[in-house]
Amino acid sequence: MRRLSGVEPQVAADAGYTDAPPRMGFFTDTSICIGCKACEVACKEWNAVPDDGYELLGMSFDNTGMLGANSWRHVAFIEQSKPVGCQDAGLAGLPTGAPASERVGQQVADVMAQVDPGALGTDTGAQKVEEAAEALPPVPDEGDPRRDLRWLMSSDVCKHCTHAGCLDVCPTGALFRTEFGTVVVQEDVCNGCGYCVPACPYGVIDKRPDDGRVWKCTLCYDRISDGLQPACAKACPTESIQYGPLDELRERARGRVDQLVEAGVTQARLYGDSPDDGVGGAGAFFLLLDEPEVYGFPPDPVVPTRDLVSMWKHAGAAAGLFLGLGIAAFTGRRR
Amino acid sequence: MSPRRGEELMVPRATFSSYYGRPVVKKPVWKELDIAGYLFTGGIAAGSALLAGGAELTGRRHLRRVTRLSSMAALGVSGAALVHDLGRPERFYNMLRVFKPTSPMSVGSWLLSAFAVPTALGFVDEVPGLVPPPLRGLVRRTSPLASVGGAVLGSGVATYTAVLLSDTAVPSWNAAYPELPFVFAGSALSGAAGLALVLAPRAEAGPARRLAFLGAALELSASQRIEHRLGLVGEPYKRHPSGRKMKLAKAMTLSGVVASTLLSRRSRTAAVVSGAALFAASALTRFAIFEAGVTSTQDPAYTVVPQRERAEQRDRG
Numbered sequence: 001m002r003r004l005s006g007v008e009p010q011v012a013a014d015a016g017y018t019d020a021p022p023r024m025g026f027f028t029d030t031s032i033c034i035g036c037k038a039c040e041v042a043c044k045e046w047n048a049v050p051d052d053g054y055e056l057l058g059m060s061f062d063n064t065g066m067l068g069a070n071s072w073r074h075v076a077f078i079e080q081s082k083p084v085g086c087q088d089a090g091l092a093g094l095p096t097g098a099p100a101s102e103r104v105g106q107q108v109a110d111v112m113a114q115v116d117p118g119a120l121g122t123d124t125g126a127q128k129v130e131e132a133a134e135a136l137p138p139v140p141d142e143g144d145p146r147r148d149l150r151w152l153m154s155s156d157v158c159k160h161c162t163h164a165g166c167l168d169v170c171p172t173g174a175l176f177r178t179e180f181g182t183v184v185v186q187e188d189v190c191n192g193c194g195y196c197v198p199a200c201p202y203g204v205i206d207k208r209p210d211d212g213r214v215w216k217c218t219l220c221y222d223r224i225s226d227g228l229q230p231a232c233a234k235a236c237p238t239e240s241i242q243y244g245p246l247d248e249l250r251e252r253a254r255g256r257v258d259q260l261v262e263a264g265v266t267q268a269r270l271y272g273d274s275p276d277d278g279v280g281g282a283g284a285f286f287l288l289l290d291e292p293e294v295y296g297f298p299p300d301p302v303v304p305t306r307d308l309v310s311m312w313k314h315a316g317a318a319a320g321l322f323l324g325l326g327i328a329a330f331t332g333r334r335r
Numbered sequence: 336m337s338p339r340r341g342e343e344l345m346v347p348r349a350t351f352s353s354y355y356g357r358p359v360v361k362k363p364v365w366k367e368l369d370i371a372g373y374l375f376t377g378g379i380a381a382g383s384a385l386l387a388g389g390a391e392l393t394g395r396r397h398l399r400r401v402t403r404l405s406s407m408a409a410l411g412v413s414g415a416a417l418v419h420d421l422g423r424p425e426r427f428y429n430m431l432r433v434f435k436p437t438s439p440m441s442v443g444s445w446l447l448s449a450f451a452v453p454t455a456l457g458f459v460d461e462v463p464g465l466v467p468p469p470l471r472g473l474v475r476r477t478s479p480l481a482s483v484g485g486a487v488l489g490s491g492v493a494t495y496t497a498v499l500l501s502d503t504a505v506p507s508w509n510a511a512y513p514e515l516p517f518v519f520a521g522s523a524l525s526g527a528a529g530l531a532l533v534l535a536p537r538a539e540a541g542p543a544r545r546l547a548f549l550g551a552a553l554e555l556s557a558s559q560r561i562e563h564r565l566g567l568v569g570e571p572y573k574r575h576p577s578g579r580k581m582k583l584a585k586a587m588t589l590s591g592v593v594a595s596t597l598l599s600r601r602s603r604t605a606a607v608v609s610g611a612a613l614f615a616a617s618a619l620t621r622f623a624i625f626e627a628g629v630t631s632t633q634d635p636a637y638t639v640v641p642q643r644e645r646a647e648q649r650d651r652g
Contacts, residue, residue, distance in 0.1 A: 004437065059355045066357055076354060109356030169502060171441035172429040191429045192422015194364040195440050198503040198632065203361040212422025293639045296354030300642035300649075304502045304509055305437055311498045311512045318497070318516035319490035321553065322385065325524060326486060329546035330389035 005306035007275045008162050011283075015177035023181035024224060025283035026233065026241060027249035028155055029256060030295075031268060033240040035061060035153035039073040042235030046220065047072065050208070059108040066296065067156055069206040072217040073232050076295050078152040079105075084289070085265035089149045099146040154286065154295045155241055157232070158183070158204045158217035159272055161303060162280030166196035166205050166216075168305040181246070181283060182219040190214055201279065201301035219283070246283060253287055265289065271297060278302030351643060353635040360504045362632045369420035371625035373413050374496050375526070375618045377447070378519060380409035380454065381489035382527025382550070387457055388486030389542055391479055398543070399482070400461050401534040405527070406485065407458035410451060417447075439499040446491045453485035493523035500628060506568040506638055507631035508624075514564075517557035518620070524550025525588060526617025532595055532610030537603055544595055544606075547613055551592035554620065555585060568637050577626035584623050587616035 003014065012020030043049060052070040057063045062077040081099035083089065160182045167175045167183050174189035175196060185205075192212040196205050205216040220230035224243075228234070233243035242249060250273050260268035267289045272282030278301050292299050353359070363370075383406035390399035418427045431448065435441040459465050460478045494516040501512035508515070528547035532540055558581070562572050571577045591612030599606035631637040 066354075078354070105355060109353070165504060168437040169440065171433075171435060171438045171444060172426075173433040173435065174429070189426075189429060189432070190423070191426035193430070193440060194420075194422065195438070195499075195503075197361045198363040198505045198628075201360065201504040203359055203504075206361055207364045207422055214422075291352055293352045293359070293635070293643070294354065296357060296359060298359045298638055298642055300646040301504075304504055307509075307512060308437065308439075308498075308502055311439075311501050311516075314513050315494040315498045315516040318494040318520040321517065322381075322490040322493055322520040322524065323486065325546065325549040325553065326385040326389055329528075329542040329549060330393050332542075332545050 003163070003280075004168070004308055005163050005278070005303060006280060008280050009275070011162055011181040012177065012179050017179045020179045020181070022245040022247065023283065024219065024244065025160060025181070025246040025249055025285070026157060026219070026230070026243055027253050027285060027287070028157070029240050029242065029253070029287045030152065030154035031240075031256075031260060031265065031287055031289060032238045033075070033153040033155055034238055035075055035077055035151070036237060037064075037075050038235040038237060039155050039232035039241055040064060040071070040075060042231040043073045043217070046223070046231035047218070049215075058111075059105075067158070067202075067204045067206075067216075069208040069211075069215040072157065072215075074156045076152070076154045076156060078290075078294060080150050080152065080290070081146055081148050082150050083148040084150045085260070085263055089147075091146055091149060096146040098144060099149075150289075152289055152295065154288065155232070155236075156296070157284050158219070159202055159279065159285075160217075160219055160283030162275065162283070163303040163305065164279070165199035165201055165303045165305060168303065168308075169195045169199040171195060178219075178221055180219070180221075180224060182221065182224075183283075184218045184221050185214055185216060187213055187215075199304055201298055201303060250285075253285065256287060260287075278306065351636060351639050353639060356635065358633055359635050359638040360506075360632050362629055363503070363505065365625075366420050367622065367625055367629075369416040371622040372618075373416045373420075374500075374519070374621040374625065375522075376409045376413045376416065377496060378493050378523030378617060378621070379527050379530060379614075380406045380413060381450070381493035382523040382525075382546075383409060383530065384450070384454060384457075384482075384485035384489035384492075385524070386527060386531050386543060386546065388482040388489075390539070391482035393542070395539040395542070398531065398535045398539040402527070402531055403454075403457040403461050403482075405530050405534065406454050406489075410447075410454050413447070414451075439495060439502050443492075443495045443499055446488065446495055450485065450488040450492050453481040453488065456481035457485055490520075494520050500624070503628075504638075505628040505632050506641065507565070507571045508628040510565050510568045510641075511561045511572075514557045514561045515624075518554050518561070518624070521550045521552070521554025521557060522617045522620045525554055525592065525613050526550075529591060529595070529610040529613025529617065532599055532606045533614065537600070537606060540599070540606060543610075544599055547595050547610070548592055551588050551613065555588060558585065558620075567640055568631055571627035571630040571637075572624075575627075575630050577623055577630045580619060580623035580626060584616050584619035587612050587619060591616055 050070050060077040064071050064074045067074045079101040164183045174186045190213040194207050205214050207214050229243045233241045257268050271288050271292050272285035275281035383402040387399050387402040418424050430444040460474050463471050497515035497519045500508040525547050528543045531543035562569050572581050591609045594609035599609050
């Protein structure tokens with residue numbers, strides 16, 4: 001049987017392909033993302049992804065919220081009172097008040113906790129916090145004036161995991177591994193059982209309520225099969241989204257981290273690049289400037305199937321006990 | 336960016352970062368009535384099949400009859416709920432398109448299909464009017480085999496659903512994987528035994544009474560272990576609406592099993608009341624566990640904090 005976790009250098013071969021092309025993927029360098037959302041638009045255009053509601057979420061410049069059935073790229077936006085490397089934010093001498101980003105973030109989180117969070121999982125646009133946020137008191141202007149400022153922007157996407165939870169648990173074979181090592185849903189097979197949705201440790205794949213089936217990034221299977229770049233990478237004006245053979249991307253990414261650290265951006269780190277992590281390495285990995293959870297990523301994701309053998313052993317023991325107790329109940333003394 | 340704290344907490348929660356308090360993993364899209372309902376009815380079908388097998392081998396004809404009928408009815412409701420939950424119900428047959436050992440749902444689909452064969456055989460054996468006369472003899476002769484086969488396959492049906500839930504990134508289901516099959520096995524036994532106590536005549540209800548006791552003991556001890564072992568991700572089993580439901584389920588199981596053990600031998604009324612309590616408690620347990628998992632996906636703390644701790648422990652070496 002194929003490996004359920006750990007290092008797996010031949011992803012496509014492991015799935016049964018012979019003479020597979022090199023594994024392809026994304027390297028998203030968030031240090032040069034400008035938050036323009038061209039990737040989100042290009043993805044929607046090319047893949048004919050329906051709109052997810054024209055909602056203002058009231059939390060930041062991000063009005064997409066999170067990845068979902070109708071959002072295959074999602075640009076996160078975070079404002080922090082932290083410096084970027086040695087850059088001067090140019091705030092000295094300006095009449096700045098106290099930094100508000102932490103508090104605003106806290107307020108949004110508090111509102112998020114009050115409104116039904118259930119709407120989040122199925123419809124990324126359905127979470128409207130703006131009305132509740134309007135009712136909040138204004139942020140008081142107190143404390144030390146702001147000295148530092150940075151904006152973090154990051155375009156999130158399906159990770160096309162080496163060990164993909166969605167693919168492992170799909171009962172119909174609708175989800176499959178392509179020759180490029182990516183993970184794609186066949187919409188003519190999916191029967192909408194929804195098992196893949198909670199099986200993804202990153203919360204990527206989701207069901208379209210009106211359609212009944214699940215949808216996610218295909219890494220533009222149609223385009224890359226014809227030797228083109230995925231639409232998002234093609235549209236990215238700063239080359240924050242880079243597409244290519246995964247080996248090359250990993251090497252390039254390591255060089256970029258070294259370059260940034262040398263330039264004083266010591267927080268630069270890679271996320272999802274390591275083949276020995278909980279998902280065997282992601283096919284789409286990231287260069288981040290803060291902890292992964294700040295961007296909405298799980299800090300240490302593990303494919304649930306990693307423990308599947310142990311799960312079945314426990315279930316087997318329980319099944320044995322089920323029968324044993326039945327025998328005991330019938331052979332016990334007659335009362 | 337925004338640390339968030341819950342109301343009053345049992346486990347002290349470290350300050351943690353999240354993206355505007357948004358969940359990291361997706362909430363299961365399964366409809367609660369369908370899927371929690373299936374966990375319950377599938378368990379009842381399996382537990383009833385076990386009782387039917389025992390009744391067959393020990394010559395308890397009344398007990399065999401009611402448990403076979405219960406098993407068939409519960410299986411019918413199970414199948415309907417499972418198909419109803421699909422986004423594309425007309426494609427339900429795709430469940431048997433492949434056999435995938437990595438997918439508990441695929442394994443379960445095959446298991447449930449196999450389980451349907453002895454269950455249906457046992458059912459038509461009890462209702463011979465449904466069978467063309469020339470085949471009745473055959474059904475009668477295969478009856479013992481169907482009963483034993485139903486019990487054996489039922490042991491899988493009662494427990495695989497725990498793997499189904501645990502093999503996800505849902506924090507409170509995934510972390511509970513060592514105990515969940517035992518909770519489900521116990522809940523299936525006590526629920527089905529409860530139903531048999533309601534339906535079977537007192538003279539043949541002895542095994543059901545004993546099974547109710549054994550099943551409830553298994554279920555309660557396994558769920559006790561979940562609550563003690565899990566720490567932060569065990570919270571939804573103890574707190575929130577899901578935790579309150581869990582507490583109520585345990586109280587009902589406990590009172591049902593005490594009443595059935597002490598009183599149901601002497602009084603038919605006590606047997607019916609305590610059996611009904613066990614039956615309802617089994618349903619409540621499944622809904623509580625389902626809701627606990629859903630709750631754990633909604634607060635990013637349940638995803639981020641344990642993973643952060645794990646990562647830091649590894650970094651420290």
